[in-house]
Each structure stands twice: as structure tokens, then as C-alpha cells.
Amino acid sequence: MGFKRIEWIFFIAFLGVNIFLINIYIGSRNDQSIITTSSQKIAIEQRLENDDITYDGTLSSVSETGYYLSGTATTMQSLYNENATDNKKLLNDGTTTFDGTKLTHTLSEHFLVKDKEQLAKASQTYWKKRVMNGSDYTYQVHFSTIGENQVELTATQSYEGIPINDSSSQLVFSFASENGQYVNKNYTQTYVANLTPLREKMTLYSEKDAINTLYINNRIAKKATIEWIQLAYTLILNVRGQNVYVPAWFVSIEKADKSTQTEIVNAFSNRIITNASVRKVENY
Incomplete structure (x- = not known):
């Protein structure tokens, strides 16, 4: 097989992955108004306090950056x-x-x-x-x-x-x-x-944004405690054996009855993906 032909095969493959990721990103942004829009003007910190929801420190509003990452298991x-x-x-x-x-x-x-x-x-x-x-x-x-x-x-x-x-x-x-x-x-x-960025670096939603999304979607119950918040990559997609990861906010919440839940918020779209399954794509 000629070298030029190999180059074109890889180019088409990566182009397909990027088009697929762009479609996912645009779709999640379009859905965003459903899950993060709130008519309330009260700061999230005040709303948490009103519901006796506690946490240590302060909620950061710093917007970090991250990638869509590809890697091989x-x-x-x-x-x-x-x-x-x-x-x-x-x-x-x-x-x-x-x-x-x-x-x-x-x-x-x-x-x-x-x-x-x-x-x-x-x-x-x-x-x-x-x-x-x-x-x-x-x-x-x-x-x-x-x-x-x-x-x-x-x-x-x-x-x-x-x-x-x-x-x-x-x-x-x-x-x-x-x-x-x-x-x-x-x-x-x-x-x-072979961890490799699939697209350019992008700005992420902040820790505070993620907590706000969880709160207005009733994922944080009254008198709960936010135990910790951690930014980490999570697997969302497998394309012909290649894993695709996105940055996400992992939030551990202890309820009033002492049971614990962990919520996951996509840091690109600010969309809750706690129970989302990993998509598998064999052809694109």
C-alpha cells in the first residue's frame, strides 16, 4: 500500500472522528437550556445555604481548559x-x-x-x-x-x-x-x-457552574453535604477500539440519611452525564 494512500486513510479517519465529536458538542450545547437555565437571581451559594446544604471552602468560578482526548486501552x-x-x-x-x-x-x-x-x-x-x-x-x-x-x-x-x-x-x-x-x-x-488531543484546547465550565447545574436539577437534596469536587477525564465514546475522554466534574454528595452519591457533569457542556452509557461507533 502506497504511503500517500495510508496518509489519506488516516486523514479521513481522524476527520470522521472530529465531525462526530462536533455533532455531539453542538447537540449538548443545544440541550443546555433545559438543564442549566434558571430564572432565579439568587447566588448559588445563598440557595445552598437556604437548603442547609454544606460544603468546605468556596465554590471556584475559575474556568480551566481541557481537550477531547483519544487513547488506546x-x-x-x-x-x-x-x-x-x-x-x-x-x-x-x-x-x-x-x-x-x-x-x-x-x-x-x-x-x-x-x-x-x-x-x-x-x-x-x-x-x-x-x-x-x-x-x-x-x-x-x-x-x-x-x-x-x-x-x-x-x-x-x-x-x-x-x-x-x-x-x-x-x-x-x-x-x-x-x-x-x-x-x-x-x-x-x-x-x-497514545493519549492524544482530538481537537484544540477548549474552555471548561467552572466548579461553581457544575454545582449550580446539579442544584437546579434537584441532584443535591436539602441538608446534604458536598463532600468533594474533582475535575477528571471520563470515557464517553469508543470509536473502532479508540477511547475518547472528556473533562468532567465529579461531585460526591452525602445525603441527610448518610447515604452517598456521586454525580458527573460534562465540563464542556455543563450537562449531567452521571448515568450516561459509553457510546460505541464501529463505522462513521
Whole structure:
């Protein structure tokens, strides 16, 4: 196949993806009046206070920037084979199994930590030295689960400082409390390669905008507590095996009955996508 023909195939493919993304973006902007328009002139902070909704600090109105990102969910065996000699040394402290895009490494000697407060630091020290591409992962406290007897620490890849909150890009260490200390017997890993912007950098809706959208759509109940707010990339689309991610605001809310919910707001459109399914496109 001639080089020029290959160039045209890639050009047409990327043009198709961009046209598809533009249609999604325009559609979401057109829908925006339904979900974010409010005739009230009272500031969102005052409305939250009136409903006994609490949060720490202040709601930021800073508009950050982000991209539509494309990436490939890596077959972990392939990632291992890319540098098999070095990776064999990295993983020689246990047994490794590969299941498509997921790796599970079981330690020969369990990883022990006595103090819960030191779990994140100890785990990070380990994965920077003993995990494939370990330096690409950053600990995410908001996406981790820290219970009394069970702890699941999650680290993710990032792009220009914004983490990717998706199962395709995670390093997860699970600890159980045993005999006064926390024990880790294995970890799981997924990895996204070739992260590439599909369009130019775009301005995002702010943290305050996202909270306002959730409030006027009755996603934040009276007497609730906004526990944390985190900007992260989330998976919205799979095009012929290529993942497409968008920046989104993840908001954890504790209700008056102490149950917790996590809401997701697309930071490009300010549209709630909490229960949205990942679209799959085979042809375009």
C-alpha cells in the first residue's frame, strides 16, 4: 500500500472522528437550556445555604481548559512484551496474570503497613519502583475507598495535570485489616497508551457552574453535604477500539440519611452525564 494512500486513510479517519465529536458538542450545547437555565437571581451559594446544604471552602468560578482526548486501552501482555527483560525484573516479587487489558500481580510476600495514614505514601513508594510505567500514575484520594477494615487505593494516569477517572487507566491496591496492620496481597493495573488531543484546547465550565447545574436539577437534596469536587477525564465514546475522554466534574454528595452519591457533569457542556452509557461507533 502506497504511503500517500495510508496518509489519506488516516486523514479521513481522524476527520470522521472530529465531525462526530462536533455533532455531539453542538447537540449538548443545544440541550443546555433545559438543564442549566434558571430564572432565579439568587447566588448559588445563598440557595445552598437556604437548603442547609454544606460544603468546605468556596465554590471556584475559575474556568480551566481541557481537550477531547483519544487513547488506546492497552493489552497488558503487549505492554509487558515491549520491554520484557526489565519488566520481568520489576515483577519478580510475585506472580503476574494477564486478562486482556487488565493485569493482576499477586505478591509472594504480602505488603504490610501498620498505620492507615501511611498507606498512600507506602503504596506510592512501591509502585514507582515495582510497577510497569509506575511513574505515569498519581494517587487519587477522591477516587479511593478508605474504610475501617477495607481500603482500596486508586492511582490514575493524567493528561496535563487532569486525572483520568476510568477503569481503563487505573492502578488499584486493595488492603485488608489483619492483626492490627493493613495487608496488601495483590494489585490490578490497566493502561491507556497514545493519549492524544482530538481537537484544540477548549474552555471548561467552572466548579461553581457544575454545582449550580446539579442544584437546579434537584441532584443535591436539602441538608446534604458536598463532600468533594474533582475535575477528571471520563470515557464517553469508543470509536473502532479508540477511547475518547472528556473533562468532567465529579461531585460526591452525602445525603441527610448518610447515604452517598456521586454525580458527573460534562465540563464542556455543563450537562449531567452521571448515568450516561459509553457510546460505541464501529463505522462513521
